[in-house]
Structures are given as structure tokens and as C-alpha cells.
Amino acid sequence: DSIRVFAPATVANVVCGFDVLGFAVEQPGDEVLMTLRPDPGVSIRRISGDQGRLPLDADRNTVSASVQMLLRHLGREDVGVDIELHKQMPIGSGLGSSAASTVAGLWAINELLGRPLTALELLPFAMQGEELACGAGHADNVAPALLGGFVLIRSYQPLDVVRLPVPALHCAIVYPEVEVPTRDARRLIRRTVPLQDAVTQWGNVAGLVSGLFLGDTALIGRSMQDVLVEPVRALLIPDFYQLRELALQAGAVGFGISGSGPSVFAFAPDEAAAARIVEQLRRHLAGLGVGSRGYVSAI
Numbered sequence: 001d002s003i004r005v006f007a008p009a010t011v012a013n014v015v016c017g018f019d020v021l022g023f024a025v026e027q028p029g030d031e032v033l034m035t036l037r038p039d040p041g042v043s044i045r046r047i048s049g050d051q052g053r054l055p056l057d058a059d060r061n062t063v064s065a066s067v068q069m070l071l072r073h074l075g076r077e078d079v080g081v082d083i084e085l086h087k088q089m090p091i092g093s094g095l096g097s098s099a100a101s102t103v104a105g106l107w108a109i110n111e112l113l114g115r116p117l118t119a120l121e122l123l124p125f126a127m128q129g130e131e132l133a134c135g136a137g138h139a140d141n142v143a144p145a146l147l148g149g150f151v152l153i154r155s156y157q158p159l160d161v162v163r164l165p166v167p168a169l170h171c172a173i174v175y176p177e178v179e180v181p182t183r184d185a186r187r188l189i190r191r192t193v194p195l196q197d198a199v200t201q202w203g204n205v206a207g208l209v210s211g212l213f214l215g216d217t218a219l220i221g222r223s224m225q226d227v228l229v230e231p232v233r234a235l236l237i238p239d240f241y242q243l244r245e246l247a248l249q250a251g252a253v254g255f256g257i258s259g260s261g262p263s264v265f266a267f268a269p270d271e272a273a274a275a276r277i278v279e280q281l282r283r284h285l286a287g288l289g290v291g292s293r294g295y296v297s298a299i
């Protein structure tokens, strides 16, 4: 018995919603091939696309570690599986790379066992995988990777996840090939915020969510502002503000950092506009001597 599962990249934060908003894209994503075997235990047999950087040790790899946690929770330590992980997106890129792998693994084992848990019930295990990957069990990548679409994490304790309407927009993503580990990018953020900044931020979060429900693209666009996290993380991204200018000139509805960066993303009214934005940003980065990858996707 074996199963192949794809889980998508995700854009977390969506500019103003640090740790509470995220959405899934169609591609890129990661793939897990999982095979049941007669003897108990969880093993990683092969990883491709990671340039040898991810651990094969089953206790340290987030895919196998979260599968082990799930088996323990279900009292099914008698089960044995071999895992192949095929990474189809860069690591440390801000595209929810670890989340996609973890979610694909959890989905695979849940299917092989005859679906004992719902997608939502898999979420806490995926969050533990994130904790292992970056030191923080945030859900804004794993929840949309697991559930699809646009997701709000209204509360972490207790966990309260709300599915939001998906806007009729395309997403342009550009990954400048500099690495920003989430663990480091989280350390930079201030622990306390001035009240006035908090007011601006929650106005924008509410505006973005309202824009999604109203299908109001202009409201979505003008709510995509972040006064708390972006000013600090922008420093890690080559020419961030120039990239924003270029994206907006090329027709972007809104622009910002994807997750903890260095990827940036923009909403665009259609596929052609998204492709134009990707091209402009990549050309600018090439001019700086920075290699990049680009993705265009429906949301």
C-alpha cells in the first residue's frame, strides 16, 4: 500500500496579518510518497530537491517526526512506513516549504490508515512540525496548506481556524535567492508595539478580511500594509521598496513579503498581469546580481 500526496506552497501573514492569515497557491509544492511496510517504525528513505540539506534522521526530519507524533496519538505505533520526500520548492524561501512537506506527510499517513482524523484534526500535528522546523508552532502556513484557500487563525489557544473567501485574483511570487531562515526572521521582530501602530495594523487586518468578503479588490489592496513586521524584515530583502514600486507600476493590487521572506508576492487582477510583475521583479533583481525564481498561480 502506498500513496503519493502533493501539498502546496503558502503565503503566510498576507502583509498585515502576522501569524494569523495565510493562503495556498496552486504551485509550487512538495510531494511525499509513503509506503506501508510490515515492521513498525517511520523511516525517511529518500529526499530529493533539498541539495542534501534536510535531515534523514526520522526524529529530526519534520515530516517523519510529525507522522510519529500522529501514530503515537492514535496508539498505532505498530504501523511502519517508508517515506520519500520530493521538494519542489526552495527551503528557507518564505513559501511555507517545511509546512508543505509536513502537511503532505500527515495527509499521506492519515489516508493510509483509512482517514481516522479530519483535516482540521491534523492541524495541531502540523503545527508541532513547524515548531520543530523554526522554533515556533505558527499555523499560518500549515492551516492553508492543509485546508486550501484563504485561512484566518482567529485564536491559537484554543485553536480557532476560519476559512475566508478566496479572492478572484492571481498571485505573483518572486523568490530572490538569498536565504532568510524563519527562525532568524522571527528574532528580529519587536516584542512590544506602540498602541498607534496596533490600531493601524488591526484596521488593515479587518479591512483585508472585509475586502475578501465583499470581493472589493481596492479595499484588499489598500489594506495590504504592515507597520509592525515589514519595516524590519524588508531590510533582509534586496531592494524591497523598489520591488514594491515596480510591482505596483506593473498593475499589482497589493504587494508584500511572503511569510518571513525573502520571497515577495503581489496580487494581480489576472494571470497576464501576474506574469508581467514576476518578469519585472526578476529583471530588477538580475540587475542587482541576485538570481531569482518566479511563480504565477491562481489562489
Ligand code: HSE
Pocket: 012, 013, 018, 019, 020, 094, 095, 096, 138, 140, 141, 182, 185, 186, 258, 259, 260, 261
Ligand atoms: N507567520 C510566520 C512568520 C510565517 O512571519 O514568521 C513564516 O513563514
